[in-house]
Amino acid sequence: MSFLSNIFARRQQSSxxxxxxxxxxxxxxxxxxxxxxxxxxxxxxxxxxxVIARHVAVDQDKVQIKVDRGSGCxxxxxxxxxxxxxxxxxxx
Amino acid sequence: xxxxxxxxxxxxxxxxxxSTAALGAALAQSGQNxxxxxxxxxxxxxxxxxxxxxxxxxxxxxxxxxxxRLSQALIRDKRCETLSILPASQTRDKDALTSEGVARVMDExxxxxxxxxxxxxxxxxxxxxxxxxxxxxxxxxxNPEVSSVRDSDRIIGLLxxxxxxxxxxxxxxxxxxxxxxxxxxxxxxxxxxxxxxxxILSIPLLGIVPESEDVLKSSNVGAPVTLAAPTSLPARxxxxxxxxxxxEKLEVSVPVEKRGFFDWxxxxxx
Numbered sequence: 335m336s337f338l339s340n341i342f343a344r345r346q347q348s349s350x351x352x353x354x355x356x357x358x359x360x361x362x363x364x365x366x367x368x369x370x371x372x373x374x375x376x377x378x379x380x381x382x383x384x385v386i387a388r389h390v391a392v393d394q395d396k397v398q399i400k401v402d403r404g405s406g407c408x409x410x411x412x413x414x415x416x417x418x419x420x421x422x423x424x425x426x
Numbered sequence: 427x428x429x430x431x432x433x434x435x436x437x438x439x440x441x442x443x444x445s446t447a448a449l450g451a452a453l454a455q456s457g458q459n460x461x462x463x464x465x466x467x468x469x470x471x472x473x474x475x476x477x478x479x480x481x482x483x484x485x486x487x488x489x490x491x492x493x494x495r496l497s498q499a500l501i502r503d504k505r506c507e508t509l510s511i512l513p514a515s516q517t518r519d520k521d522a523l524t525s526e527g528v529a530r531v532m533d534e535x536x537x538x539x540x541x542x543x544x545x546x547x548x549x550x551x552x553x554x555x556x557x558x559x560x561x562x563x564x565x566x567x568x569n570p571e572v573s574s575v576r577d578s579d580r581i582i583g584l585l586x587x588x589x590x591x592x593x594x595x596x597x598x599x600x601x602x603x604x605x606x607x608x609x610x611x612x613x614x615x616x617x618x619x620x621x622x623x624x625x626i627l628s629i630p631l632l633g634i635v636p637e638s639e640d641v642l643k644s645s646n647v648g649a650p651v652t653l654a655a656p657t658s659l660p661a662r663x664x665x666x667x668x669x670x671x672x673x674e675k676l677e678v679s680v681p682v683e684k685r686g687f688f689d690w691x692x693x694x695x696x
Contacts, residue, residue: 347615347616349612349616349617349618349619352571352572352618353626356572356575364579
């Protein structure tokens with residue numbers, strides 16, 4: 335497999351992977367400066383928790399916030415685990 | 427008018443000390459008075475790379491604290507009389523370097539020499555910031571490797587904000603020195619190319635120093651590569667870089683051994 339894949343697979347050159355990764359990373363590091371990055375996530379986490387807490391009681395640990403950066407767009411992923419009994423009461 | 431040059435990188439092990447010694451010796455061989463200053467307090471190595479480790483009596487901290495005069499701490503190179511070294515302290519704490527003391531020593535060095543070349547410690551802490559603070563020019567030593575490029579980008583940011591020039595609203599003259607470059611691997615796209623690194627960091631290119639056995643051989647015997655193996659490829663790259671620092675306009679190329687197919691293949695015209 336590895337022999338054949340070495341011949342036939344059109345893998346991306348590692349140097350262009352390196353260049354792309356660096357360009358994406360540095361574009362954010364230059365803008366964010368020192369600790370801007372983790373500050374943004376912390377702030378988002380805090381405010382999202384406040385909004386949710388107004389309506390339902392959710393455990394701090396059940397809220398996951400992730401950021402995934404691409405060259406074209408970045409994705410902010412917010413994952414809130416809602417307690418079982420509440421999902422039944424919706425719309426009441 | 428003396429020029430203060432800092433050789434810096436952020437990341438360790440990319441060739442700051444090697445490049446300081448090689449550029450210093452290259453500039454000194456052109457007849458200019460050069461001092462190389464080791465700012466890596468506690469981990470000094472410039473003395474060893476320059477072959478002066480057994481001649482160190484006083485060091486930068488002794489001079490900063492007024493325990494020794496500058497002339498007592500300077501070591502004149504035995505092979506090149508226009509080249510001197512000011513070693514760092516190996517035993518003292520780096521907090522012993524005060525901003526005022528360093529400023530005083532730098533002023534005194536500016537009067538004595540044409541070039542004051544400061545070998546920065548790795549990192550972005552106080553030692554690195556003191557080494558760059560008085561710089562008019564900076565050589566950013568970078569390997570074609572992701573972590574080195576990232577750290578160089580960070581250092582460029584510091585040069586634009588934490589130096590005396592930046593505080594006065596001026597710019598430190600920044601130059602990229604790409605070291606440990608392997609043109610064959612770059613051609614196979616296994617290594618970031620010169621163009622890739624230049625595009626990412628966007629500062630002018632001072633030189634490309636190819637990966638070479640001569641660099642280790644020279645440090646083994648305690649001589650800058652531009653003194654120990656002046657015709658070697660890395661030495662030629664450093665000599666050309668030194669001429670560019672002196673203001674000459676020279677085309678940058680990847681130095682190659684012979685003129686032939688490979689020469690044609692790897693020749694650059696940027």
